[in-house]
Structure formats: C-alpha cells, structure tokens
Amino acid sequence: MAKPKVAFYWCASCGGCEEAVVDLAEDILKVVEAVDIVFWPVAMDFKKKDVEAMKDGEIAVSFINGAVRTEEQEEMVKLLRRKSGLVIAFGSCAHLGGIPGLANFWNRDTIFERVYKEVPSIANPKGVLPKTKTKVGDMELTLPEFWDTVRTLDQVIDVDYYIPGCAPPPDIIMNAVSAILEGKLPEKGSVLAPDKSLCDTCPRSEKKPEKISMKEIKRPYEIIPDSEKCFLEEGIICLGPATRSGCGEKCINANMPCRGCFGPTKEVIDHGAKGLSAIASILGIEDEEKLSEEDVQKLVDKIVDPAGLFYMYSLPSSLLRRKKI
Amino acid sequence: MAERIGVYVCKCGPNIGDKIDVDVIVNDVNSIKNVATAKSHNLLCSEDGIKFLKSEIEKEKLSRVVIAACTPKMYEQKFMKACEEAGLNPYLMQMTNIREQCAWVTPDKTAATEKARSFVIAAINRVLLQEPIEKKEIDIQPDVLVVGGGVAGMEATLTLAQKGRKVYLVDKSPCIGGLGARFEEVYQTMECAPCMLAPEMQDILQKENIETLTHSEIEDVVGSYGNFSVKIRKKARYVSEEACIGCGACFEPCPVEISNEFDEGLSKRKAIYLPFAGALPNVPVIDKDNCKKLKGEECNACEQACPFGAINFGDEDKIIEKQVGAIILATGSMLFDPKSIPTLGYGKFDNVLTGLQLERLNASNGPTSGKILLKNGKEPKSIAFIYCVGRKEKGYCSGVCCMYSVKLAHLLRDKLPDVKIYNFYTDLCLPKKEHQRLYNEAVDKGAKFIRSDGTENVTRVGKNLVVQYKTDSTKKKVSVDMVVLASAVEPDESTEKIAKLLDIPLDEQGFFSEEHVLMKPFGTPLEGVFIAGSCQGPKDIADAVAQGGAAAGRILSKLIPGEKLELEPKVAEIDEDLCSGCSTCITLCPYSATHRDEEKKIAVVDDALCRGCGTCVAACPTGAARAKHFTKEQIFAEIKGVAK
Incomplete structure (x- = not known):
C-alpha cells in the first residue's frame, strides 16, 4: 500500500513551528518511514506547480503553520485545502493568530508607515512603500497583497484539527501524528491536546490556597517569584487558569507565568476575555469593599498593555478580531 | 423527534395590540423551522388565555413554547405553571418582553413591530437550546x-x-x-x-x-x-453560668473601677459586673480588657469572694x-453622638446630656437610683430639651425623639414639680393616636414648647448653661441648669x-x-x-x-417542620472534565456554594447553597462552570436573533 502523502506549509509565522518538526529528533524518522512528504518548502525543493498537478484530495494531511496575512498565503492554503484530505492548523498562529495576530491592532497603512518610514533602522528618503506591481524598465514585478487583517487559518479555509502551541511540543505532535496514522481522531474541529486548563498539571497547584486572590499586579521583571507559589498569589498575571494544558509547563518550570500559547479550552469562545474576566474577578477581592474607585483604577492601571497581554496569542480568533481603525 | 415550537404573541388588550402589528409577527415566524404554530391572543394572562395556552400545548403536541408578552416579572411563573399543568417542562418555555421593551418605548409602529419580531426570533433561537430542568426538594431545618x-x-x-x-x-x-x-x-x-x-x-x-x-x-x-449553618462565638464570660447564682458578692472586692457604658458613662462599674441591677441573665461577666488578673497582674479578689466557685479565669471563647x-x-439601634455638633456643648460642658443619659438618671437601677441630679449633686431648677439633634446630619427624622422628650418632660415635672422645662423644636413628630394627648398634657403640666429654627447653641456662662435660639426671626437666650439633647436614632x-x-x-x-x-x-x-x-x-x-x-x-x-423546601433550579454546575481546579470560582462565590474536591482536584457546587447568581460562570476561565438555563449557547443564540 502506498504511504500517505503529507505536506507542510508555513504562512505568517516565525519558523519555530518548522523547527518543532525537526525537534521530533529521532521520532522524525518514524514519521518519514510512515509517510511520503510531498511538499515542504522550508526543507525540500517542491514548487507550487507540483501541488497544482496533484489530484484533489491526493494529499492525506497538510500541516499548515502561521496565520494568514497575505494574498499569497491565502492562495496557497486554499490550494492545499483542495488537495488535502485533512488540514491541520499547526501551532498558535494558524490556530489563533498568534504573535503576528497582534498586528490587528494596526492596519496595512500604519504598519507600512512604521516599518518602512519610522523605524530608526530604516533609510528610505523617498518614502517608497511596497506595491503589488512595480515597473522596472519594461518588466513588471509583482508582490502579493498585504491584507489589513491577520486571520487564523480557519477564518480562510475549513480546518479539520488543531495542534496548539508556540511552538507545539514534540509529544503533542507525535500524539497527533499517531492519531492520524491510526485513524483514531476525535470529533472534527478538535484541538489535539488535553481539555483541561494548565492549573490541572501545574506543579504549583499543590500548594495553591483554596481561595485565590491578587492583592496587586507585578510584572515578572519586578520580582523573583517563589518557584513553588502560584504566580497569581504573588501578583503576577498568569493565563494558566484560562489556557489549555499539554505544553509540558516549560514556562512555569522556568519560573515564568503562562502567556496562553495553547489557547482556550473547548468551551471558551474568546480566550483573552476569559483570562481577563478571571483575573479581574480576583484582583483586589479581599478588601474589595474598602477600595475606592480610585484604588481600583490604580490596581488596574498596573496591567500594562492589557489587550496585548490577554490576547497575546489569540487576537484574530477573538470575538472582535481586530481594532477598528 | 422534530421539535414543535408554539409561539404565542399576546396583545395585552390595546397595550401591545395598538402599538405593534402582532399579525405581521405571527405570520413571519410561522414559517421558521421548528415552529409548529404561531398565534396571537388578546390577553394571555387571563383565565381564558391560560386555558387557551394549555389546550394549545396538548392539541399541537408542543415540545417548546415561546410567549411574547409583558415582562417575565409579571406572569412568567403563571405561564410556567400552565406549561407544567399541560405536561410540558416549564423550562422549555421562553418569555420575551415586547410590552415594556417594545410597545411602551418605541412609538413608531413599524419600528416597534420590527423590534418585537427580532425579540421573538431570539426567543425561538434560545428556546430550542433550553433543557428541561427538574426541581429538587430538600429537607428543612425548622429551628430559628x-x-x-x-x-x-x-x-x-x-x-x-x-x-x-x-x-x-x-x-x-x-x-x-x-x-x-x-x-x-x-x-x-x-x-x-x-x-x-x-x-x-x-x-x-x-x-x-x-x-x-x-x-x-x-x-x-x-x-x-x-x-443555614451558623457559627457563633460565645465569648469567655469567666463566670460559670451554671454555678453562679447572681449573689453579687464578687463586685465589692474587685479593685478596678471604670466607666459603665450601660449607664452611658454616668456611673462606674467593676471589671466583674452586671450591666445594671436586674439585668438578665443574672450572671456577671468579667471584662477581660480591664480585669487585673486577665491582664496578667496579681489579683483574684472575686475568686476568693465567690461562695460558689463560679469564677473561672481559664474560660475561653467557644465557637458554637x-x-x-x-x-x-x-x-x-443606638443614638447619634452629639459630639459631632460642637455648638451643642456635648462632651464639653457638664450637665449637657443625651436623652438616653437622662433616661439612666431617671432609672431606679441607674447611677442615681432614679434621682434627677446635676453633676454637683443638686437638683436642676431648669432644663432645656433640644430636639432633632442629628436629623440634618443623618438625613432622616427618627420619629421617636419628640415623644421620648415629651415623656421625659412628664417624668421630670412629676419628680421635680418646680422645674422649668423648655423644649426647643423645629417640627414636632406626634404620629400615633395617643401622642397628641401626651403632648397636650405635657403642655398642661407647664412644659414650654418653643419653636425655633434649629440653630440652637449651648454655651457656659458662670455656673449656668445658656441656650441661644432663634424664634420668629428673633435671637433669644435662656439660662438653664441642664441641657438634654434629643439625639437621632442610628443603626x-x-x-x-x-x-x-x-x-x-x-x-x-x-x-x-x-x-x-x-x-x-x-x-x-x-x-x-x-x-x-x-x-x-x-x-x-x-x-x-x-x-x-x-x-x-x-x-x-x-418553614414548617416536616415539609420540604424547593431549591432554586437554575443553579450553576461544574463540568468535571473541564475544571482544572484553578479556584477562581471558590474565591468569588458570595454564598460559599463552591468548594474544592481535594480528591478530584476540581471545584464542586453545592446545589442547596447555590442561588444561581452566575458569578462563577462569568469568571470561570475554562467554561467549566455553567449556569443551568443560562448557557453560553442559549445566550449566543438569543443575541444572534436580535443582532443582524
């Protein structure tokens, strides 16, 4: 029997997800043994036309990482969708929008303005900005259109499953691959990671008090947190309560709070809003009655860049999706 | 089985009927999927309306019902009961308010109709996701x-x-x-x-x-x-309630003397004391902040004096x-402290008293055994009452101060027939059937009532107190031996x-x-x-x-012994498979209804304590906490119905 064909593709992402595949170490050999990689631009030389030449549905699985922000990315993911049996959104950016999704606080014009004119490292006296078409002599150069809004993969094409994480850890990837190869997949649309949030596996939860409250807000650089205490107890915002587990608690073990790369649990529509609502609920709760409006404002003001913090990985997948400009 | 929704739009007589085109709504929603029938009725809450609703549920074999009418606060219970009687779980009925929220506030008929239509669609969306809820009953505790x-x-x-x-x-x-x-x-x-x-x-x-x-x-x-489960702190009394017979032998030998708060500071009491003679239960208490022994000093005078061995310095607070x-x-309640109005001289001059202090002077178990005496031990010859002390500060009339002052005027005239009594009032509050008579009699007994503008001022001139007041736009003053302030009542x-x-x-x-x-x-x-x-x-x-x-x-x-109490059915529940035990809900629950299951490491809700407020649901970061009848799916379906 022919080996199932597999494709990897990246869109708006940092490349970490590609590294994650390589990070499988010797396990990648098992993958290569079991499947036939037919498209992987970062590692192997295939062209778009090779994919176009395939029959619809010929690729068993496409693993696509990165958010969708350009015309080219949109075109490629639509092509892969047509050619693939399953499409897996791989990593935070494809799943939720990820860090590139924070660009939804701006639009194309403001981003171009900043990147090509304002940043201190740019020398662009003529103020040239990228264009989709440029005449060079009698030749015309083209670039893909840069959209105003970064989208998650499932806002552009139908997605079958999600592998979360920035980047997804090897065990989560291997479990997903095994599930696909063995045909033991859950309901379509599932995130291939545990359903509970991070507190469930957090090594600090043993010592967590029954009632949790935050007296004040501290940023990680301001204190050296006690490595056994719940971050919230110490005043450090941790999105662990609102974020899906399965990451291996790498950040926590490095004495850093969770920033939410695994996204929300399955019952939650808006990850940032849920995190915000939970944190806001326990902030200053012990002496709530004694706090004046001003005290509350002071407490809340200690959260620097709340939108960027609570939606660090999930702005495009939120209810509002972007800032209105 | 396919769902069969019955939609009933009430005209509420002309209330809705005149402002909204009910027929348009009925006609429009009739074709919506799962709607078995849509009808209007002139007055659904009437006897006839309820009968109609019940017969519709049975005849049309309805699985769900939408009622578009007035606010659910009016008749939701009545409609729920009708559904139940017709064999439909009452939580499969959804009401939407097209009277207060449409007919009465949206004057344009077309706009009101459109708005009401979207409300009905929202209710249809929602009712499809509603789940039957069974009511639970629990045994009650009849003690109070x-x-x-x-x-x-x-x-x-x-x-x-x-x-x-x-x-x-x-x-x-x-x-x-x-x-x-x-x-x-x-x-x-x-x-x-x-x-x-x-x-x-x-x-x-x-x-x-x-x-x-x-x-x-x-x-x-x-x-x-x-x-309810109540924890009561029974503070250490240091005197055994069983052994003590209330003979009072312990008071005399106690070397400590402090101001007696039960006599409003007009007398002294010992560290072991009864608040006043005749107080019940007749068992003294040791004031641990002032008792020498309990402060660690050498003393056991009361213990030695007690013939019954009732003193127990080892007594401790008990939580019952x-x-x-x-x-x-x-x-x-207690009385407003007149110290906060410095012009009245309270706390500054002797013989400026509150009404309650005068009550204690007048009491036979009080500091003077009922004799009305000035600080110097002499009887006062003239007394001024100032009414409404604290009314302006508190912002309400206490309603009892006029009468207690009138009463005191009576008592003073009886005890000291020659005493002159001046009552300075701005308004008299004599609300009950006997009060006017009591007032009239006080006037007859010679108490003077002077209407002033409430700007009385008390100063000391020589040995006397001088009350300055303003009546009929004229400033006047009167010299008296004693001033009594009719203080307001506060919590x-x-x-x-x-x-x-x-x-x-x-x-x-x-x-x-x-x-x-x-x-x-x-x-x-x-x-x-x-x-x-x-x-x-x-x-x-x-x-x-x-x-x-x-x-x-x-x-x-x-609360009848043996009867059961119906619990709030719309409570929160926690999905064990989703809860990670983050404790957010436990911190927030205002009714202590959530607690941690240490074995499963999750939060659990106690049905008997939960009142369905939804605080935990809003704060739960994983969506594990859900409110029955207010699920995320139901609310979003409703929003989608109204938002286009």
Whole structure:
C-alpha cells in the first residue's frame, strides 16, 4: 500500500513551528518511514506547480503553520485545502493568530508607515512603500497583497484539527501524528491536546490556597517569584487558569507565568476575555469593599498593555478580531 | 423527534395590540423551522388565555413554547405553571418582553413591530437550546436563630418558641432586653419598662426550647433558606453560668473601677459586673480588657469572694455551630453622638446630656437610683430639651425623639414639680393616636414648647448653661441648669458587619434594607433572613414588637417542620472534565456554594447553597462552570436573533 502523502506549509509565522518538526529528533524518522512528504518548502525543493498537478484530495494531511496575512498565503492554503484530505492548523498562529495576530491592532497603512518610514533602522528618503506591481524598465514585478487583517487559518479555509502551541511540543505532535496514522481522531474541529486548563498539571497547584486572590499586579521583571507559589498569589498575571494544558509547563518550570500559547479550552469562545474576566474577578477581592474607585483604577492601571497581554496569542480568533481603525 | 415550537404573541388588550402589528409577527415566524404554530391572543394572562395556552400545548403536541408578552416579572411563573399543568417542562418555555421593551418605548409602529419580531426570533433561537430542568426538594431545618435580644428579638423568640420550636437567641451584650430595658418608664403608657419586660425575659431564659447565648456574636453564616449553618462565638464570660447564682458578692472586692457604658458613662462599674441591677441573665461577666488578673497582674479578689466557685479565669471563647432554617436580625439601634455638633456643648460642658443619659438618671437601677441630679449633686431648677439633634446630619427624622422628650418632660415635672422645662423644636413628630394627648398634657403640666429654627447653641456662662435660639426671626437666650439633647436614632454599630457576613444590603441610612419597603418591611432580599425592630429603621417599642411578631409569623407559616423546601433550579454546575481546579470560582462565590474536591482536584457546587447568581460562570476561565438555563449557547443564540 502506498504511504500517505503529507505536506507542510508555513504562512505568517516565525519558523519555530518548522523547527518543532525537526525537534521530533529521532521520532522524525518514524514519521518519514510512515509517510511520503510531498511538499515542504522550508526543507525540500517542491514548487507550487507540483501541488497544482496533484489530484484533489491526493494529499492525506497538510500541516499548515502561521496565520494568514497575505494574498499569497491565502492562495496557497486554499490550494492545499483542495488537495488535502485533512488540514491541520499547526501551532498558535494558524490556530489563533498568534504573535503576528497582534498586528490587528494596526492596519496595512500604519504598519507600512512604521516599518518602512519610522523605524530608526530604516533609510528610505523617498518614502517608497511596497506595491503589488512595480515597473522596472519594461518588466513588471509583482508582490502579493498585504491584507489589513491577520486571520487564523480557519477564518480562510475549513480546518479539520488543531495542534496548539508556540511552538507545539514534540509529544503533542507525535500524539497527533499517531492519531492520524491510526485513524483514531476525535470529533472534527478538535484541538489535539488535553481539555483541561494548565492549573490541572501545574506543579504549583499543590500548594495553591483554596481561595485565590491578587492583592496587586507585578510584572515578572519586578520580582523573583517563589518557584513553588502560584504566580497569581504573588501578583503576577498568569493565563494558566484560562489556557489549555499539554505544553509540558516549560514556562512555569522556568519560573515564568503562562502567556496562553495553547489557547482556550473547548468551551471558551474568546480566550483573552476569559483570562481577563478571571483575573479581574480576583484582583483586589479581599478588601474589595474598602477600595475606592480610585484604588481600583490604580490596581488596574498596573496591567500594562492589557489587550496585548490577554490576547497575546489569540487576537484574530477573538470575538472582535481586530481594532477598528 | 422534530421539535414543535408554539409561539404565542399576546396583545395585552390595546397595550401591545395598538402599538405593534402582532399579525405581521405571527405570520413571519410561522414559517421558521421548528415552529409548529404561531398565534396571537388578546390577553394571555387571563383565565381564558391560560386555558387557551394549555389546550394549545396538548392539541399541537408542543415540545417548546415561546410567549411574547409583558415582562417575565409579571406572569412568567403563571405561564410556567400552565406549561407544567399541560405536561410540558416549564423550562422549555421562553418569555420575551415586547410590552415594556417594545410597545411602551418605541412609538413608531413599524419600528416597534420590527423590534418585537427580532425579540421573538431570539426567543425561538434560545428556546430550542433550553433543557428541561427538574426541581429538587430538600429537607428543612425548622429551628430559628434570632440575633439581638431587645424587644423585637424577644417578641420574635417567644412567638416562635410557643409551639416547641427551637430558637437560638444571640445577644452581643452580657444581658438581654436591649435598649428598652434601660428605660425606667416608656411612653405612652408610662409603664416601667424593666417591670414590663421582666416576665418576658424570664420566660425566655426558662423555656427549654430557647437557648439564649449572651455575650455572643455570629461569626459566619453559610447556607440558604431552610438550611443555614451558623457559627457563633460565645465569648469567655469567666463566670460559670451554671454555678453562679447572681449573689453579687464578687463586685465589692474587685479593685478596678471604670466607666459603665450601660449607664452611658454616668456611673462606674467593676471589671466583674452586671450591666445594671436586674439585668438578665443574672450572671456577671468579667471584662477581660480591664480585669487585673486577665491582664496578667496579681489579683483574684472575686475568686476568693465567690461562695460558689463560679469564677473561672481559664474560660475561653467557644465557637458554637448551629443549624437553623431562618434567621431574624433584631440588632437594634443606638443614638447619634452629639459630639459631632460642637455648638451643642456635648462632651464639653457638664450637665449637657443625651436623652438616653437622662433616661439612666431617671432609672431606679441607674447611677442615681432614679434621682434627677446635676453633676454637683443638686437638683436642676431648669432644663432645656433640644430636639432633632442629628436629623440634618443623618438625613432622616427618627420619629421617636419628640415623644421620648415629651415623656421625659412628664417624668421630670412629676419628680421635680418646680422645674422649668423648655423644649426647643423645629417640627414636632406626634404620629400615633395617643401622642397628641401626651403632648397636650405635657403642655398642661407647664412644659414650654418653643419653636425655633434649629440653630440652637449651648454655651457656659458662670455656673449656668445658656441656650441661644432663634424664634420668629428673633435671637433669644435662656439660662438653664441642664441641657438634654434629643439625639437621632442610628443603626447599631454591628449592623454593617452583619450585613457583610450575610451579604445583605444596607439602605442609604445604614439600616438593613427591606425586601420591600411597604409590602415586606420585615424581609430582606436574602430569602430566609428577616429583620425586626430598629435595625430596619428607628422605631418605638410597640412598632418593634409588632415587627418581631410579624417576622416570626412569616417563618411559622413558611418553614414548617416536616415539609420540604424547593431549591432554586437554575443553579450553576461544574463540568468535571473541564475544571482544572484553578479556584477562581471558590474565591468569588458570595454564598460559599463552591468548594474544592481535594480528591478530584476540581471545584464542586453545592446545589442547596447555590442561588444561581452566575458569578462563577462569568469568571470561570475554562467554561467549566455553567449556569443551568443560562448557557453560553442559549445566550449566543438569543443575541444572534436580535443582532443582524
């Protein structure tokens, strides 16, 4: 029997997800043994036309990482969708929008303005900005259109499953691959990671008090947190309560709070809003009655860049999706 | 089986019928998927309407019902009952308000119709996702806790205890009787209050089914109507209630003397003391902050003097837990402190007293054994009463100060026939049937009533006090020996703490808020917690007693031994597979209904305690906490119905 064909593709992402595949170490050999990689631009030389030449549905699985922000990315993911049996959104950016999704606080014009004119490292006296078409002599150069809004993969094409994480850890990837190869997949649309949030596996939860409250807000650089205490107890915002587990608690073990790369649990529509609502609920709760409006404002003001913090990985997948400009 | 939704749009006579094109709505929604029938009715809440609704549910074999009518606050219960009687789970009915929210506020008929149509569509979307909820019943605890042993609390206690029901009466002071027991005579009968109250107090202390816990305070309350669990701190008395017979041998040898708060600071008491002669229970208490021995000094004078070995310096606070079905708060009131109005000279000049201080001077068990004396031991020849002290500051008329002042004027004229009495008032509050007569009689007895503008000013000139006042736009003054300030009534200092403990609201004036000011003045918004007496607002004895009786009556008629209590069905539940035990909900639950299951490492909701407020649902970061009947899916479906 022919080996199932597999494709990897990246869109708006940092490349970490590609590294994650390589990070499988010797396990990648098992993958290569079991499947036939037919498209992987970062590692192997295939062209778009090779994919176009395939029959619809010929690729068993496409693993696509990165958010969708350009015309080219949109075109490629639509092509892969047509050619693939399953499409897996791989990593935070494809799943939720990820860090590139924070660009939804701006639009194309403001981003171009900043990147090509304002940043201190740019020398662009003529103020040239990228264009989709440029005449060079009698030749015309083209670039893909840069959209105003970064989208998650499932806002552009139908997605079958999600592998979360920035980047997804090897065990989560291997479990997903095994599930696909063995045909033991859950309901379509599932995130291939545990359903509970991070507190469930957090090594600090043993010592967590029954009632949790935050007296004040501290940023990680301001204190050296006690490595056994719940971050919230110490005043450090941790999105662990609102974020899906399965990451291996790498950040926590490095004495850093969770920033939410695994996204929300399955019952939650808006990850940032849920995190915000939970944190806001326990902030200053012990002496709530004694706090004046001003005290509350002071407490809340200690959260620097709340939108960027609570939606660090999930702005495009939120209810509002972007800032209105 | 396919869903069959019945949509019923009520015209509410002309209320909705004239403002909204009901037929358009009925016609439009009839074609929506799963809608089996859509009809209008002239008045769904009428007898005929209910009959129609029931017959429709049966005839059309409806699986769900949408009613577009008035606010659910009016007749939701009635429609739910109709559904139940027709064999449909009442939680499969959804009401939408097209009267208050459309017909009455949107004048344009087309716009109102469009708005109402979207409401009905929203309700159809929602009702499809609603789930049947079965009501649960729990056993109730018929015992009752009464907090505060003043006249209101005593009346409630005795009313409740008549048929053998167990009542726990808790009072923070070492004795029961409240403020009333500190008055010699009370208006309007001029009866001796301690004599009037003594049989009641004895009754309370002797009835087997009443457990009186004096020198005690409630510390924690969890639970809900029918099943409250209360923690009471019984403070160490250091005198055994069993061994002590109240002989008083311990007072004399005690070397400590401090100001007696029960005589409003007009007398001294020992560190081991009874608040006043005749206080019940007749068991002294040791004031641990002032007792030498308890402060670590060398002394055991009382222990040596006690013939019964009743002194126990090793006594400790005890936490007593009681299970009760209802709670009556009768925590009373106190007087506004006139020190905050410096122009009245209170606390600055001798012989400027509050009404309550004069009550104590007049009391035969008070500091002067009932003699009205100035600080120098002489009888006063002239006394001025200043009314409405604190009315402006507190922002309300206490309603009892005029009458207690009129009463005191009577008593003073009886005791000191030659004393001159000046009453400075701005408005007189004489509301009850006997009050005018009492006032007239005080005037007849020679008490002078002078209407002033409320800007009285008290100064000291030589040995005399001078009251300056303004009447008929003229400034005048009068020299007197004594000034009595008719202070306003304000909530007892424990009120705020107790409100927080029970999570019940206070009103603007700081008294407990009523469930309904007019219709349920003895209830609070928290079911099973009642209020009686002046903790609800200033009151005289008769009103406090009436309210105590009313609160007790309400409990007797609802909390019946052997009967079960229906629980709130719309409670929160926690999905075990989703909860990660983050504890957010446990911190937030205002009713202590969530707790951690240590074995499963998740949060669990106690159905009997949950009141369905939804706080945990909103805060739960994983969506594990869900509110029955208010699920995320139901709410979003509803929003999608109205938002285009």
